Amino acid sequence: MKSNKDFRLERNAAGQLVMVDADGTVHEGVVPLRAFPISAPDDGVSLLGEDGHELLWVERLSGLPDEMRALIEAELAQREFMPEITRIKQVSSFATPSKWQVATDRGDTELLLKAEDHIRRLTGSTLLITDGYGVSFLIRDLDALDGHSRRLLDRFL
Amino acid sequence: MxxxxxxxxxxxxxxxxxxxxxxxxxxxxxxxxxxxxxxxxxxxxxxxxxxxxxxxxxxxxxxxxxxxxxxxxxxxxxxxxxxxxxxxxxxxxxxxxxxxxxxxxxxxxxxxxxxxxxxxxxxxxxxQGAHPAGVAQPRLCPLCLAPLAPDQEECAYCDIEAEAPPSSWVLLRLWRFARPYRWQLLAGFLLMLASTAATLVPPYLSMPLMDDVLIPFENGKPINVDMVELLLGGLLLSALLAWALGWAKTYILALVSERIGTDLRTITYDHLLHLSLEYFGGKRTGDLMARIGSESDRICLFLSLHLLDFATDVLMILMTAVILFTIDPWLALVTLLPLPLIAWMIHQVRHRLSTGFEKVDRVWSQVSNILADTIPGIRVVKAFAQEKRESGRFRQVNQHNLAVNDRINRIWSLFSPSVTLLTEIGLLVVWAFGIWQVTHNRISVGVLTAFLAYISRFYTRLDSMSRIVSVTQKTASGAKRIFDILDRVSSVPEPAKPQHLERIEGRIDIRDAGFRYGNRAVIRNFNLSIAPGEMIGLVGHSGSGKSTLVNLLCRFYDVSEGAISIDGVNIRSLPIAEYRSNIGLVLQEPFLFFGSIAENIAYGKPHATRTEIVAAARAAHAHEFILRLPHGYDSLVGERGQGLSGGERQRISIARALLIDPRILILDEATASVDTETEKEIQRALDNLVRGRTTIAIAHRLSTLHKADRLVVLDRGEIVEMGSHEELMGKEGAYFRLYQAQARNVDTDLDDQNGSPPQTAKESAA
Missing domain, CATH: 2.30.29.30 (Pleckstrin-homology domain (PH domain)/Phosphotyrosine-binding domain (PTB))
Structure with a gap:
């Protein structure tokens, strides 16, 4: 797999990412994906071609020239949706299914927790909550939440 | 002669x-x-x-x-x-x-x-004149012939569990776990003494309250307020003291017992993990889970609650007896009379309950076993529409559980009321004897009230003490089941004087190896030398001993005869974990643990860097499908890797084997449970894995072994043929027949045998 830096990225008129690799081949509709979106978002980003095969492996996003990184990050930001819960305001019940009113880094919303199993502990204090519609909510640091949120959350852990 | x-x-x-x-x-x-x-x-x-x-x-x-x-x-x-x-x-x-x-x-x-x-x-x-070879024979287990290690007393295979009901003495063995906490235990005991003594003060104070205050008042004398204040103050003080001491005692001892329980669980689990596969083969998951989970919990509860109460009760009875005797020996004697009777009753019931509770436990683990059997196999149950039968099976065991419990409860239910009855009779005797004594002016009314106060506590304690019988029995049988695990010696022992190999080349020599499973010889007279980097394909009908051979090579079991050596060193003299770290194992059913994909790939090498993980996944042709998962390498996979296909799971397990870079690779039907298209994908991944390593591959589909340097054909635990594909085909022997049989089975293996017709078909359609 190529990991040389001799490639160019640009955005075409259709809003797709286009990659021109070292020997001049043009790949349209390039999709960037993070390999470790939760544990190490900056390590390892893969650029996949339209056919789903890997075109290029970027070891570290920060190692890329600024404009390319901006392009990739913009593309990633459009695809990635993992709101980070900053506060749990209210829960409808302590038995599942339960509706939670939460504040996230993307605004306030409501999530439906179908079962306690859907709260998964990733590392010591990082939790991933998958709601009834498949959206993943992240709690990056359990201990950083305020007391009210933690008390509510504690009833489900 | x-x-x-x-x-x-x-x-x-x-x-x-x-x-x-x-x-x-x-x-x-x-x-x-x-x-x-x-x-x-x-x-x-x-x-x-x-x-x-x-x-x-x-x-x-x-x-x-x-x-x-x-x-x-x-x-x-x-x-x-x-x-x-x-x-x-x-x-x-x-x-x-x-x-x-x-x-x-x-x-x-x-x-x-x-x-x-x-x-x-x-x-x-x-x-014939030859000198008998003076070879020192290893000690053999008399039952199964497995050689015993020098430090092994009994054969771990055949150690037959004792049938007798466990004696309560088995609880004493828990001391091993209690020892680290002996000072806390001592403190708890002293607190217990003090708090029990404090609870015994109030009835004593009731004596002067009756004799010096109330009765003189009835006789027309004014109440001595100072004395009343003093006595009531004493009552309050003793109550407060008993409260504080009781709290401290319960807290300390509960703390200790919880720690003992935790240690017990951890140590048992640790021990269990180090037992050989043999042990796990014979036990059911549900049973082992119950032993480690609920039995240790029961022991913990016993220590923190029941034993504590019992000890307090015994202390209280002893102290009360002393106090009673100092007050009035005759009345004390009458009061204590029913005690031996109750003790005798307790002994009788203890005897019957002991076997009963073991049976309850066994039935209970049958109940959980059915759950543990059925729930993982739910697809089979549903596919064959056997819900009714499974539910019937469960109901039947539940009924059995009920019957066993009913029988026990019949004795048990009689027990408590009988104790209560005796209590009442005992009180009656004290009343009668006390009244008679009072009328003869031998004792005062105060003494009688004090006695009655003491004794009503005393007897209510006896009642609760009787509960210790069943609890002790239950706990003893629980402890026995835990010690069954702890006493088990691994049949794959660690070497006493381990040798270390710096770098393993990968040469394997199997000499005169034999293995028997119970009384059935599975491998006989097996001789095979594998050169470093060579790929060996093991071929044979199922039951011919292929998987057993793999288990022997991994040292999941030990050979009963002969030896397996690696680079000329007997594998039994290498530390087990060190030896196994050189082996990469890819099984037919890849097992993924709960956790992220990255963690699963790094299972054999927890500190692998992300770059290594990605490299291994790439080599296993798993990188791209992992990237397409919602969270990439951070995606969580369940117990059985839910949400991933068989081929994907297999490629993750190949990446796992690649990451530890083993010198020896064992592929046990690695491609058996996937379709041919996926198999090709896996085969490409395997080709990366096999390169430069000593490989032993088992495959049912002979075509997947085309890269093997040598094929070894097994039948009933013996090598019947050995050689390359061409040689063996030329011989027209066992391999030839196997190959022919598979070639005839066109439906499944057409693709494998000659080129790839399905793709050609696709192309022509396009």
């Missing part, structure tokens, strides 16, 4: 006395016995003793009580052949192709038979 010298030089025990007379009659003068073996079955397989002897000139077989006798002159070229089937072994004496005689025994004597055959060979060598 002098019978007292009948003790063959090479055997370790003398011939049983019963044979001496017969022998004296049969043996010629100066005839020396080389070996003997007592058989316990006759020709018609009835139990009947017989004796086989090898002397310096003949083989002599005697039947029970010396009624029959056959003899064969010892001659060069004779062999003894040992066979066994379904627990019955036989020794046949052969001369070339003719059988001269055959004797049978139960496998309980299997080890003796093996020794006898060996000594026979030595005797025959001696006859």
């Amino acid at each position: 002098d019978v007292s010298t009948i003790s063959p030089p090479s055997s370790d025990s003398p011939i049983p006395d019963a044979w001496h007379q017969v022998l004296q009659a049969r043996l010629a003068d100066r005839e020396r016995i080389h070996a003997w073996f007592e058989t316990d079955l006759d020709d018609r397989l009835s139990f009947s003793k017989g004796l086989l002897l090898v002397t310096d000139r003949r083989v002599l077989a005697l039947t029970a009580a010396g009624q029959g006798c056959s003899e064969h002159r010892l001659a060069a070229g004779q062999t003894l052949r040992q066979q066994d089937h379904a627990g019955i072994g036989s020794i046949g004496l052969f001369d070339g192709g003719t059988r001269l005689g055959c004797w049978r025994y139960t496998m309980a004597h299997g080890a003796d038979a093996t020794r006898f055959v060996r000594q026979f060979e030595q005797a025959l060598n001696g006859l």
Whole structure:
């Protein structure tokens, strides 16, 4: 797999990412994906071609020239949706299914927790909550939440 | 010949006395016995003793009580052949192709038979003038013939669990876990003493309250306010003291018992993980889970609650008895009279309950076993529409559970009311005797009230004390089940003096290896040398011993005979974990643990960097599908890797094997459970894995072994053919037949046999 830096990225008129690799081949509709979106978002980003095969492996996003990184990050930001819960305001019940009113880094919303199993502990204090519609909510640091949120959350852990 | 010298030089025990007379009659003068073996079955397989002897000139077989006798002159070229089937072994004496005689025994004597055959060979060598080889024989387990390690007392395979109900003494063994907390325990005990003493103060104070305050008041004297204040103050103080001390005692002891419980669980689990696969094969998951989970919890509860209460009660009874005797010995005697009766009753019930509670436990683990069996196999249950039958099975066990509990409860339910009845009768006796004493002015009313106050506490404690019987029994059986695990010695022991290999080349030599599973020989006389980097394909029908061989190579089991060595070093002398870290194992059913994909790939090397993980996944052709998962390498996979296809899971397990970069690779039907298209994908991943490593591959589809340097064809635990595909096809032997059989099975293997027709079909369609 190529990991040389001799490639160019640009955005075409259709809003797709286009990659021109070292020997001049043009790949349209390039999709960037993070390999470790939760544990190490900056390590390892893969650029996949339209056919789903890997075109290029970027070891570290920060190692890329600024404009390319901006392009990739913009593309990633459009695809990635993992709101980070900053506060749990209210829960409808302590038995599942339960509706939670939460504040996230993307605004306030409501999530439906179908079962306690859907709260998964990733590392010591990082939790991933998958709601009834498949959206993943992240709690990056359990201990950083305020007391009210933690008390509510504690009833489900 | 002098019978007292009948003790063959090479055997370790003398011939049983019963044979001496017969022998004296049969043996010629100066005839020396080389070996003997007592058989316990006759020709018609009835139990009947017989004796086989090898002397310096003949083989002599005697039947029970010396009624029959056959003899064969010892001659060069004779062999003894040992066979066994379904627990019955036989020794046949052969001369070339003719059988001269055959004797049978139960496998309980299997080890003796093996020794006898060996000594026979030595005797025959001696006859031919060769010196018997003075090879030191390892000690063998008398039951299953597995060699015992020098430090192993009993064979771990055949250690038969005792059938007797567990005695409560087994609880004393918990001391091993309590020892680290002995100072806290001592503190708790002292607090217990103090708090019990504090609770005994109030009834004592009621005596002067009655005699010096209330009764004089009834008789017309004014109340002594100072004294009342003093006494009531004392009552309050003692209550407060008892409260504080009781809290401290309960807290400390609960803390300690919880820690003991935790240690117990952790140590048991640790021990369990180090037991060999053999143990896990024989136990059911539900049962083991119950042992580690609920039994240890029960022990913990017993220590923190029941034992504590019981000890407090005993202390209270002793202290009360002392106080009562100091107040009035006669009344005390009458009061304590029912005690022996109750003790006797408790003993009676204890006896019956002990076996009962073991049975309850067993039935309970049957209940959980059914759940543990059915829930993972739910697809099969549903596919065959057997919900009703499973539910019936569960109901049946539940009914059984109910019946067992009913029987126990019948005794148990009678127990408590009887104790209460005795309590009431005891109180009645005290009342009657006390009133009689009071009327004769021997004691004051105050003393009688104090006695009644003491004794009503005393008897209510007896009632709760009686509960300790069942609880102790339950806990003892729980403790026994835990110690069953802890006492088990791994049948794959760590070497006493481990050797270390710096860098393993990957040469494997299997010499005269044999393995028996129970009384069934699975591998016999196995000899194979594998060069570093060579790829060996193991071929054979199912049950031919392929997987057993893999288990032996991984040292999940130990060979019962012969040896397996790596780079010339016996694998039994290498530390197990160190040895296994050189082996990459890819199984038919890849097992993914709960956790992220990255963690699963790094399972064998937890500190692998992300770059290494990605590299391994790439080599296993897993990188791209992992990237397409919602969270990439951070995606969580469940117990059985839910949400991933069989091929994807298999590629993750290949990446896992690649990451530890093993010198030896074992592929156990790695591609058996996937379709041919996926198989190709996996095969490409495997090709990366195999490169430069010593590989042993088992595959049912012979075509997947096309890269193997050598194919080894197994049948019933023995090598029947060995060579490359072309050689074996040329021989037209067992391999040829297997290959032909598969080639005929066009539906499934057409694709594998000749090119790839499905793709051609697709192309032509397009």
